[in-house]
Amino acid sequence: MGRRYVLGIESTAHTFAVAIVDDKLNVISDVRDVVRSGETLGIDPKLTAEHHANVAPQVLEKALNEAGMDITDIDAVAYSMGPGLGPALRIGATVARAIAHKFKKPLYPVHHGIGHIELTSTLLGFKDPLVVIVSGGHTSILSFNLGRWRTYGETLDITLGNLMDMFARKIGIPFPGGPKIEEIARKGRKYIEMPYGIKGNNMVYSGLLTYAIQLIGRTSVEDIAYSLQETAFTVLVEATERALTQVSKKEIGLTGGVASNDRLYNMMCSMAREHGVKVGRLEKKYNSDNGVQIAVVGMLYMKSGYAPVPVEEAVIKQRIRVEEVEIPWR
Amino acid sequence: MEIGGLLEYFLENGVMISKGAESNLYKISYYGKVAVLKYRVEKKYRIKELDVKIRRRRTFGEASSIHEAWKKGINVPRLLYADLERYYLIMEYLEGEVLREAILKKIYAYEEIGEIASSLGEMIANLHNIDIIHGDLTTANIIIKDGLKPYLIDFGLSERRSDPEAKAVDIEMFYRVLESTHTEEREMFFNAFIQTYKENALNSKEIISRFNRIRRMGRYIEERRRRS
Ligand SMILES: Nc1ncnc2c1ncn2[C@@H]1O[C@H](COP(=O)(O)OP(=O)(O)OP(=O)(O)O)[C@@H](O)[C@H]1O
Ligand SMILES: Nc1ncnc2c1ncn2[C@@H]1O[C@H](COP(=O)(O)OP(=O)(O)OP(=O)(O)O)[C@@H](O)[C@H]1O
Ligand SMILES: [Mg+2]
């Protein structure tokens, strides 16, 4: 058998993306189109679905062109089945089903979060990592145990990305505010004590946000940003350290938009060093939603000989949790 | 002995029994008694100001909660000494099994686990009744001793709160641990636990309805954000 290829389709939220990977998990092509939602945090499900439906044909075509392939050269199709926005998910699933049906290709529904996790593990070359996802949509600590990826800690209210973006908006910085907050925080000098929210291995950030917001105008914004960041990241790193000592893993994979923050990365490294644990983070472009994460998981399914789903059973699950998904390749 | 040398003395003469996320634990001899010294160590990843505050607050919180619970007859180690300048405390040594390992190694029969869970439900109810939130309820923080009697340790994240929400969150954290670590025993364990909790906790109806609400919401953080 020659090289095999899986085409992955992502459409859980603002991004419609198609990618192709080979059986060594090399990225052959990677095309994305992100809906412009203006400067807001939330996204409109209907507009998003419309956008995805409009761009789907050209994104697919471009992905095939980039790879220099014809749709018939593909060995299987994978699509993000959830969690995410129903209307957006339906577009990706429909495109995937159409290809699978017309060209008689095996079809694999993929959990979006497991896409982030396995892509992190693959690109960093990690075998059995603790994965920390920090973005606008997620803040969770996950580890593979007893046949499944399981959540060992997560935010109980808002995500770390939301925290940064919502604070940024209050000081007039447009979405996404995280990178600018990092810059401003570097100029902070004085640490202001703020609510430190930890419950077991879980984070609580809303009290911190409220507190930081009400300090605006009363003290230097640099000091607030600095203290906000120090507090929020210390909570996350502490939660990660707790999870780490419980599951005793030797690698930490950091992913999601906030992983780009150097202060967070350095704190994570400092913590890990004391436990003799390796830390890696993804290249920026792989932190955001993409088709590669879906194609990679599709390929893992195919290589492990897992049964593809018949087209009529290829559904979406808006609320699916990582714990619900069987992992035949680990 | 020089001032501040007490900790060094204990550490030199003690045996390390555990190196956790935030503290090192030593088995020591404290005026002839077998005891445990829990020392919260410096963490280089956090800035000095936060590091010092966290260590002091946790040491104080743990010492006062253990002492308060012990006074009310709840099964916790007796507090023997606390030093808030050097962030350590000394407590009674509990000779027994950590519940987490005991369940994982399957050393208890099914009915025995149920009995432990029942005692635990009553114990947590009693703790909540005096407005102490444990803050880190896990099977790793429970020692089984004298047969099947559970003892509660590790109060570093404890809080003094009377609101049902805080109590519900405490229980929900425990549920998560059962879910991720003791998947097989979870249902039976939790049913037995919540039964005696209900019977013994003041305001248990309100606490349990909040618990159920949190269970529903916590899972779908994703969805909540998308809608916002
Ligand atoms: N340097 C940085 N420091 C802090 N936050 C950052 C930084 N760079 C990006 N972010 C934050 O990362 C988030 C964007 O992350 P990302 O693109 O991975 O995902 P998302 O679309 O928000 O969520 P998801 O992919 O989980 O659905 C934003 O909240 C942004 O502010
Ligand atoms: N009083 C005690 N008697 C006997 N053993 C104890 C006692 N206190 C703690 N231990 C042992 O030490 C281990 C760690 O203790 P503890 O849970 O208090 O610290 P930790 O988990 O490191 O703290 P944290 O979770 O806050 O980082 C326990 O699991 C138990 O095996
Ligand atoms: Mg994502």
Ligand SMILES: [Mg+2]
């Ligand atoms: Mg503990």
